[in-house]
Amino acid sequence: MKIAYARCSTQNQNLDAQLEQLKDCDKIFKEKLSGGKSDRPELHSAIDYLREGDSLVITKLDRLARSLTDLHKLVDMIEAKGATLNVLNQAIDTSTSSGKLMFSMLGAFAEFEKDIINERVQEGLERARAKGVKFGKPRQIPDKDRKRIVELVDDENSNLTKQEIADIIGCSRNQVYKIYRDEKAIA
Template sequence: MVKYGCDERDIYKEKVSGSKRDREQLNAVLDLLREGDKLVVWRLDRLARSQRDLLEISDLINSKGAELVSLMDSIDTSTATGKLLFSILGSLSEFEKNLLVERTMAGQKIARENGVVFGRPTKLTDDLIKHIQHAYKDPTVTVAATLKHLNISKSSYYNALKM
């Protein structure tokens, strides 16, 4: 970072994921760019997660007369080779992200076929549903008393009555 003239006050740290397009710190640094500046990033995948966003950000940087430098990817878009590497690595990053999504979805499909249930476990067991329905039929038992006794929410109570 020192090589590019960066010091602590020049570093912008984003707390939002790189997959989000509208990021406060990114927008702030892009607004500050002037002709001859270099935007130095740690890695391209920290800047954007899709090739489209990466190219849009790069075009914006270029339109301001600035350049993009990625430290870990050894890319400097002020050179022809850097521009080529930028495009290739951007495409590879997006490809990697898409593969991860495909693998995750395939794994979830196989898990569902093998009986795995995703999400929060249901609180309403058959036994609990019977208790709720029995309490509902008893006119001396209030809804509030049932909720407190069974330690359930009002929505769980009414969902059980629908079953």
């Protein structure tokens, strides 16, 4: 039997292209979770469903796992059931020696690509931090500063912009708008 597994990383993505390629399979397990997550119930259900002589069919190797270690663990689980892995877009069939070799090589390349992407993201974050970009939730503004924001905005003699008020208080311009709106709603 051909048992298929289709996965995309988010709820916003769809599986249509994969499902089209997998339509000839006997049963299809579908999942919308990141490949980096180890707890993927549908993948484990697909592997549990496998019987001796079956084949787990996927469209691409990265649909199965993001690291070489995880790939090998999953293939070991598949082979322990007496089944094989068949990767359609990469001509991998672990029932053959050449398929096993291709599996290992492509898995290593996929992990390398993931690591390169992670390095680029980290470099980008470091560059942004060096430029003063702040990440995370804005700091909480104390009550005395909240009152000061309202006073400065309401002061008709002051020609301060919202950005200048934000600079004085040490918060963002958006926080000035939000705090002013919230404080006026309370009053």
